[in-house]
Amino acid sequence: MRLVIARCSVDYVGRLEAHLPLADRLLMIKADGSVSIHADDRAYKPLNWMTPPCSLTEEALEGESGDPVALWTVENKKGEQLRITLDAIHSDLSYELGEDPGLVKDGVEAHLQELLAEHIETLGEGHELIRREYPTPIGPVDILCKDAEGATVAVEIKRRGGIDGVEQLSRYLDLLNRDLLLAPVQGVFAAQEIKPQARTLAEDRGIRCVTLDYDALRGIESTELRLF
Structure with missing residues (x-):
């Protein structure tokens, strides 16, 4: 699992269009390929997400100071996209969690x-x-x-x-x-x-x-x- 805390804006392009303005958020990339964007509230529910199968491409942006540093494009097999523009990356950590045993019912x-x-x-x-x-x-x-x-x-x-x-x-x-x-x-x-x-x-x-x-x-x- 990869956890990135970044100042970013997000645009969803697909059946509908949605925009998240610039703010600090948590970006979660799981081993199954899913990507979700979280704010520091709303409990567990992400602001936006893309479920697998999907692909993530990262493009470094070159610009003057204050310009965005990277563009992430997450695309599923239907051609729908999450375009995540990162203005600043505060933290970028990856962890190998291994196979989860799953929920054990009471x-x-x-x-x-x-x-x-x-x-x-x-x-x-x-x-x-x-x-x-x-x-x-x-x-x-x-x-x-x-x-x-x-x-x-x-x-x-x-x-x-x-x-x-x-x-x-x-x-x-x-x-x-x-x-x-x-x-x-x-x-x-x-x-x-x-x-x-x-x-x-x-x-x-x-x-x-x-x-x-x-x-x-x-x-x-x-x-x-x-x-x-």
């Missing part, structure tokens, strides 16, 4: 996954399990199954479903739908509690939301699964 999430896999028909009549922890280049999908019509379904399971979980499932779906043996792949976002913003985002992306009753799945109370 006991309830892991048990929810196990129970839902054992009773996959609770997602709908005719559903059949393909496998748990289906591998992708960016991490495993909790459950991959087929519906009654034979269509592939990817399921992401959370205790409390937020926007992050929807974004995670969206990335999985983007990759899985590139596999001609699986496509088209539908998404199901399943959680004990789904936040309204997450539900809105999921439904806007065509992802079905399922509210899970942990006790019901364990057979302690009703065996009913509420679908919305």
Whole structure:
């Protein structure tokens, strides 16, 4: 991972156009090729970003004192670009983080996954399990199954479903739908509690939301699964 703190301006050129005026920002370049631009607020969310596959070219600029020192052009396969003009570089550090073991689910999430896999028909009549922890280049999908019509379904399971979980499932779906043996792949976002913003985002992306009753799945109370 490369972390650059620089005074820069950023222009996005693609389906839409956006401009970030000159300011000090953190530029993050990950091993997968992704590039994101961060301000010193907004928690984790970047101001702008480019997801892989994309390429980064760096061009040194020669000018008088006070002129920009470099131009970075980040371009994806669709021809969309992030043009980052650097006026001053305050810090430029690179670290080798190695392979990440990934997120380890807590006991309830892991048990929810196990129970839902054992009773996959609770997602709908005719559903059949393909496998748990289906591998992708960016991490495993909790459950991959087929519906009654034979269509592939990817399921992401959370205790409390937020926007992050929807974004995670969206990335999985983007990759899985590139596999001609699986496509088209539908998404199901399943959680004990789904936040309204997450539900809105999921439904806007065509992802079905399922509210899970942990006790019901364990057979302690009703065996009913509420679908919305």
